Amino acid sequence: MQGVSHRPEAGFSPQPTPPRKGWNRPQSHAAKPKRDPAPSRLAYRLNRMWLTPGFRKLTRVGLPAFVLAFTTLLWLSDEDRRASLAGGLTGMVEKVQNREQFMVNEMTISGASTPVDKALRMMLPVDLPASSFDIDLDQLRQDILLLDAVKDVDLRVKPGGVLAATVVEREPVLLWRHARGIEQLDEQGKRVASVTSRAVRPELPLIAGEGADRVAEEAIRIFAASGPLLPRVRGLQRLGERRWDVVLDGGQRVQLPAQNPVAALERLIALDEAEDLLARDVSVVDLRDGQRPTARLGMTAQNSIRAARGQPLLGPDGKELPAADKKS
């Protein structure tokens, strides 16, 4: 207690001063360390890696490409998604194709007869109206050209949705009778149509025999050359796919050579005019040997000759009739 004075001096209290309620003394806060940026080792390494050209290219090109391919394949790995994608694409394509501007509404056919017209309309693969993308014109043309009656066809889609077909039909100039029926042929021998009987087209000349259609042009030339004989000509017959026989009415037959039949026929016509050969009872005129035309007499003529000679008459089968007959 020595430090405490018991003799208070004026102005001083013996009590210790109470703790002063002062204001907060501004504390000097520990100075924050200055911002001292330094890249961490990882950041430094990553930065250097990023500056490596190969790595950079790999990241900027390779990685996006890989992610894109991977997600696409992942997405496509599902069957339903693939189907829906394909359906969506098809729908989109169809939507464009079915626009009004691409639609074909009608088909006009010019230059075709009624059955060909009908056949063409039947051959159109789609029902009209249809999109012009659905009609393959080339294929359609090939198909149409398979028709015998059509020689050529020109197909085009015209503005306004018109499929215009210009058809050139084959003109029948011959009738060809063969084992399976009668057909009309054009001048090249191509089949045009079948007919049920000769009477359907009586104005067309008739040819017959196997392989006659392949030499139709020669047949036409023979018909053209037959001139005055024409009213009597019933038709041409191809024999052995080698030569022609001209069949005249009354069963008369002119055998033409395989080579140069027109000239032979002209010679026969000249002979006929001079000698009136064909008006006689001649069943066959053989012109196959150009040096020497040969005529076979008809049965009546032979029998007349035989009767005059007193020989037995010949029957229709070419054999001598028995004497009993002769008597009667």
Place this chain on the structure above:
Amino acid sequence: MKDIYQLQRGMRNMRQAALQRGVVAVLDIGSSKVACFILQFDGPGVLYRETDGVGPMAGQSNFRVIGAATTRSRGVRYGEIETMAETERAIRTAVQAAQKLAGVRVDHAIACLSGARPASYGLAGDIPLKNGKVGQGEIAHVLASCEVPDFGRGRQVLHAQPVNFTVDGRSGLMDPREHAGQSLGVDMHVLTVDADALDNLIHVIRRCDMELAGVASASYMSALSSLVEDEQELGAACIDLGGGATGVSIFVRKHMIFADAVPMGGDLVTQDIAKGLRIPMGVAERIKTLNGGTEATGRDDRDLIELGGATGDWETDRRTVSRADLIGIMRPRVEEILEEVAAILDAAGFDHMPSQQVVLTGGGSQIPGLDGLAARMLGRNVRIGRPLRIHGLPHQLTGPNFASAVGLALFAAHPQDEWWDFEMPAEAYPARSIRRAYRWFRNNW
């Protein structure tokens, strides 16, 4: 003298690889800042036209700086690495910023050492010429014949440059090849540093994922960039006033003949100011930079500087000091540094040089009035040197405090011939490798 060059040979190979790639980083790890330049080598530049009489422009035309960055140094004291992790952070900061500017990645770095107690040695060698002519082999022989003093334990050779060749008493030859004569002599300048400091430098750069492709003395590098060609030829001393160490190097006949460093620098001046005025180091550095000087005039008494501060005490934070007081604190320390430099120059025999030019460079050379002070203490011919301009360097990095970084760039473009750049004489090869080569020949032919 063979084993100690293994490291240098390795670094030379690394440097050649870096030049092949065309990109190399230059690192100046100083006590106050870390600077990183990224150089791109692309052959002779467009400015270099032999026909126009334009020379190679001191080797500057074939490279340019494509990225440059600088940052506050951390963990470096007296020019030596003190805290490895902090130094690594500083290097990472500078290198990353420079790489970002350059847009390329660098894997090779050339660095300089400012401290590490450099010691210069002058070596001499002499051999008789057997065939009366100097060839490449003879040069290697004479270099190998230099008698090497005991450098002491833990020393590593940083530079070993032949500075002078003598053929039969004809001295002062730069390139003695093809000379005829009876004997060949060489003078060599060898600079050794502490091996541990060098190892630390190699290690810290390796920790930054780079390879050290070359190392040089910082005082040598500042001299390369600050001395003009005539000064290098006629003789000059370059004094690099750095933050933690002051480097001294003496040049004559375009060769460095002496280098040393004083472990004192601008940081000491800052420390004195901080102690004398009782202010933080940062404030002291700022006041030194803005208001420092070495020559007080009457006007400086009236020039009051606000010290500022953040102590919370109004009286303390409101102090002012006159500029004369500041100069009074700075000047003795600068004088002390210059005295040390003068002692080094005396020891090196700078008085006997034909030309006694002194060039001050480095960040400390920016103190106003330093040239007058230095002229009084070191000799009459004193100038403040700034580094050469190099292509592509931003303007704010061209000050004298970047002298050694610029010098490193020049050094990377045009390295000086060193001992290890010459072919090793055949008998100096270890016998084992000869035997191995012989065995290889016998087995394969």
